[in-house]
Amino acid sequence: MNQHCNTGDHAAPCATPSDSPGPDDWCKQWVSTVTDYAVIGLSPEGIIRTWNIGGERIHGFSAHEVIGQRFDIFHTQEDRDKASAAASLDIARKTGRCESEGWRIRKDGSRFWANVVITVLTDDTGRVLGFGKIVRDMTDKKNAHDAVVESEGRFRMLVNGVTDYAVFMLSPDGIITNWNAGARRIKGYSAEEIIGSHFSRFYTPEDVAAGLPQRGLSIAASEGRFEAEGWRVRKDGRRFWAHVVIDAIRHEDGSLAGFAKITRDITERMEANRALEEARKALFQSQKMEAVGKLTGGVAHDFNNVLQILRGNLELLDNRHFGDAWTRERLGKAIAAVDRGSKLAAQLLAFGRQQPLQPVVINLASALRGMDDLLRRALDETIEVETVVAGGLWNTLVDIHQLENVILNLAINARDAMPHGGKLTMELSNAMLGDDYVAVVPDVAAGQYVMLAVTDTGTGMTQDVLERAFDPFFTTKPDGKGTGLGLSMAYGFVKQSGGHIRIYSEVGHGTTVKLYLPRSSRPAVEPPPRVVPAPKGGTETILVVEDDRNVQSVAVETLSDFGYHVLKADDAEQALAVLRSGIHVDLVFSDVVMPGPIRSTDMAALAVVLLPHLKVLFTSGYTQNAVVHGGRLDPGVELLSKPYSREQLAHKVRQLLDGRDSMRSESSRSAAPADSAVPLRILLVDDDVNLAQAMNELISLLGHSSKFTTSPSQALDWLQDEPFDVLITDLSMPDIDGMEVAKRATAGSPSMFVVFSSGHEMPVLPSLPFRWAALRKPFTIDELGAVLSDL
Known part of the structure; x- marks a missing residue:
């Protein structure tokens, strides 16, 4: 049985046991002490009839302020406009209960989130007596919930974004x-x-x-x-x-x-790392090859000097003992060994990219076809040779003779890789190296190239052999079957020519070596035929400039054997002193690399200014970019690479001299002493050792004997021990000046003739008790000869 508790004008149902206190007291006590909930009694029309302390705490209104008011005074204006309060009562009437959440209004106008439960109150007949409404402030939970929802929303947005x-x-x-x-x-x-x-x-x-x-x-x-x-x-x-x-x-x-x-x-990153690693390996290989190239270039320089001494002396011996068959045979074997050493040094220079190239614009098709006979002689009969040339082949700028050596080396390597026979294919075609290719290959420019591929059907290479294929002296051939410089030479030549070289090989499937040479847009020319005429000599005057005394001696003797008048100098300074002395010189034969403050190339440039008719021939075993730039000889430069044969030297010298129109002047010819001239004994004193040596050579050419020193004191000592006819002395010297030397010298030898030499104007000299003359530096051999002829 339902009981009713009267709270205000209407009753709220309270189920109480029979032994409980009176219902009015019990219900009032319960309602009045609840502070976490607003417990509100409503009339059937929604008018507030009861109010508890919880309602005052949550809504902020006292009982007398709200009792008698419609309960929608707690609703927001939006809810009032939608009549949500009346809708809640309708739901409670129909279902007995209505629960909802939403914003409510406090007395001060602030909002809070409320959980609201409205329960319908009826009598025994079902008549609606009113409603019980319980409100709870859920703002804190609402805020926490909203924060979680917002956080989850942001996280989902972040993840999805x-x-x-x-x-x-x-x-x-x-x-x-x-x-x-x-x-x-x-x-x-x-x-x-x-x-x-x-x-x-x-x-x-x-x-x-x-x-x-x-x-x-x-x-x-x-x-x-x-x-x-x-x-x-x-x-x-x-x-x-x-x-x-x-x-x-x-x-x-x-x-x-x-x-x-x-x-x-991370595919792109992985590919980039792979490309970077390949580039790093390629750079390391390039740096290694560069370092080894510099080392081999230096070795080749010294090696070529040694070979030049050997070859020159062997050829001098051969020229003198040509009638002795036993000696001639052994000299021939020794010269052949020098030739092999020369080829080895040339390969080292090729690998080091330091050989002097003389490129011409050619079409490789005709050059390759011209090598057919040579290749067939070098290969076994069991090897089939096929040449494939693509149509419209571009021209290229290359040293054809060096390229022929490369092709021959590649063919010989292919032959050795096919001991039981096979096929050698040489293919020429146009090629384009794009940006993607050159991005991971150092020292290669993108652009158009002429590609030469040499392919064999031989044994192929393993990966570790392939990685070392270009290393100098690395070879898989048995001892005595190869130096390991063939591919190294090809590598250096192609790089020096501005190209690219690549090897593709697989064990059991052969090897392909591809050479990429830069395209040239200029028309092709036919290379001149290589004809070596019989050596000829001459009577011209040649100045040999060489710091290696052994090499110098061999060159002087060889040229003398061919009939030339030969002067010598140990460095560029001495050479200039000779040239400035006035002696006629037709050709300067100079080493490229020599010690001293003056470079040989600068000496040559000054020499041509002093003597416009002069010809210059350089020689070297290692150019060090002195006359070679970009791997090519400078325009107008003539070079004879060491070691050279006597025939090559004679041919090159004659070639240069025959290209000169003017002949030796009569004055220079008359400078040589006549057969009837009386040789003089001359003492030469000059503190410049280079000039003293040069003047000593001039005196020797005039047919006189001389002795020179840079020390005036030593000259005076020599005068005590041996007689001299002439004293030639510089005027200005640091210890004892020339005038004092002349006075002391003539005091003991009154008949001595004195020649003063000076680079300045001769001073006004007083009357001297001895015979004398003066020469202004630089003086010619004719001027010196004229002074001495007066004696």
């Missing part, structure tokens, strides 16, 4: 439960296509077969995290290189809730 990473969740069994935009972009699946699938579908078949997906989940479950890189598969079947992280997600009790999986496509 990430396009560089695939971020998705997995169940403990690996089933995909959600999917972000990055996952769709990277893997190609939409969320509808993929949610509910197992994540192993992204793995390659071989990784699935190896159990890699499940192993990743197991490690993440046991260790909390799994990280790896590997190939993954997109929807369209294409593979990409992925960086994968799988994190285990657990409930508060520690049980496994699933996994968070993050995948990033």
